[in-house]
Amino acid sequence: MNKNFIQEEILRSSGVNPKKCMKCGKCSATCPAYDEMEYHPHQFVSMVESGDIEPLLSSESLYKCLSCFACIDRCPRGVQPAKLVEAVRLAVIRQQDKNHLTANDIPKLLDDETPQQLIVSAFRKYTK
Amino acid sequence: MRVSYFPGCTLKNKARDLDEYARKSAEVLGITLEEIPDWQCCGGVFTTAKNEVATKLSSVRALKYAAAKEQPLVSVCSACHNVIKQTNHAIKTDADFAKKVNNYMAEETPYAGETQVYHYLEMLRDLVGFDALKEKVVNALSGKKIAAYYGCLLLRPNSVMQMDDPENPQIMENFIKAIGATPVVYAMRNECCGGYISMESPDLASKKSNAVVENAKAAGAEMIITACPLCKYNLIKNGADIPVVYFTQALAEALGVKEDTNE
């Protein structure tokens, strides 16, 4: 994929303006998945802004975000970093054969109490 | 009063208690939950991308149904409520998205976001009133120290959900007071349990869930209540050693339509 095209697509589908970021780091400080992420919410913002998107596309960080929206509510500049994480993830999983989770993976991940909500949520986030 | 009711897939399966006690309690409070016929799963989480349309249509169908009946739309699962409310907001505020949605549903009348979307807790606060609820209590849970667990989905994003102050919410604590119990306030009540990450990173979910339970216990909680089946699952699966129950179970007990809240 063309680099500028991906950047534009991510900006458009997320509706985020990364230029509003004042680099305070509050989004990453509040992120419950911080320890598991290679790239943190504030890095998604700065890397998308600079067009350095390639490393994000292949990073497991895309699948560590919990969609808790804490970074959205607690950013003092209204940047909404989670929307960028989602837009980058969609740019990946919308490609052919790039689903992060398939129906075949599911049975071994279930137990007797697994709520349906868990299965549909994981599918919605990881699969196209 | 009659309202349109969206139960959601989990309430028909693993979270039957959440559904059953919501219905029974509503009847006592003078509200009939009219289940939307042929509702479809909300998808569990809202996709924030503006160009994601098809997966949001199940919410739109429910919203349209309620609009045609001129009823508020009520759900009790935090996730369903979050997805439906965010979808409704997107229709109201994003003309391009609204156009695409209505193009998909070409044969039907256009929908512009007119339905009022309530979580069951908001229904108790705004349509019933906590004072009126209190008057119907026959079995006050006196002395019980209950910690409200909000998690993420009820409160965030606040610009859309508008349920309460997202960093210092009161609605569940006021609910706990109305049923005669004592609310326990603790710092982690609006932090994430790990959500769907328990599917592939159980260790992360375990860390997040444990932090919530330990924090609630340290504040003196004897019981945790939640509106979210996934929160409940994560907290229990990761070893909560105090009861974690749906708020509707505590409600039904207080209203005398359930025997005892222990599991």
Ligand code: SF4
């Ligand atoms: S939405 Fe994702 S990136 Fe933002 S704080 Fe939550 S887990 Fe972190």
Ligand code: SF4
């Ligand atoms: S909280 Fe907002 S302003 Fe601060 S670094 Fe994150 S995105 Fe930028």
